Amino acid sequence: MHPRETIAIGALLQVTPLNSDFYQGIQPDPDAQRVFGGQLLGQALVASGRTVEPGVLPHSTHSRFLRAPNATDPIYYRVTRVRDGSSYFNRDVAAEQNGQTVMTMSVSFHRNELGWEHATALPMTDIPNPDDLLPFAERIQPYAGQLSQWFQRPRPVDVRYIGNPPWEAVEQNEFPDHSRNWMRSEPIDSDDPLIHAGAFIYASDMTILDSAILRHGLGWDPTRVQAATLDHGMWFHNYVRADSWFLYEQQCPWTGNGRAVATGSMHTQDGLRCATIVQEAVLRAPR
16 A cells, blocks of 8 residues: 555454454554554454454543554554453453554443433534534645644544644644544444444544643644653443544643643534543653
8 A cells, every 4th residue: 555545444443353352453554653543542442342242332441552563563452351241341452563562452341221311512503614624634734844744644534623723823822721623534334333433532542632732832843742642541422423523622631740631522513422531641842
């Protein structure tokens, strides 16, 4: 595959079984500087989901990034079946490259059941329609020479910023205390909710740290900012398609000691909350 082409998100998230509970993910861009964390999250989630019965879906994931894998060598996913209950199922996943663990994920699955329901809807009256906003590729084009390779590579999820993305915030010297954008994956030729969950967790890692650097008047200038995810947690509330528009609300309640904690929530176009995210990352000046 040509390194400047993108791969469909549904294909990116598929994992190949090699042995019992042992899978291989694809490396979509061998010329990339690094492996995107969302790729690891999505493939690990799908690998774990292949070891539970159909209809049992993930409701929470907790992941820790240990090493930065390269974009060339294969990445394998070793799943451990921790517990199978009547309602809940637990799996641990180790992502491995060249004999070393690069990420771990703990996943809890839940069999759907009836019960009390409550959800606070996000008011959507003042939020612009995604079709009225520029696609990511067009939004970034005037700044291509100022940002790292990561921002310029094709991606399987479109991001449409509401307000200024970090590079425009720096230019205009206006730094909001939160970040908000519409997102939508490329069309997914599958109704499998596990694949759509994988697309959501992939997208969750794309922009959440924008909220952290905005609080400190920074853009994504690699000469000024070093960032790397340490751990990531995600809770799935309502299953919807990832190839329909969803709103990603993000904010950073704390930075300190070279780290940042960012929180996020994903909502459908009518305001229904479908996921909650918490991420901690290294955030410091380059050494």
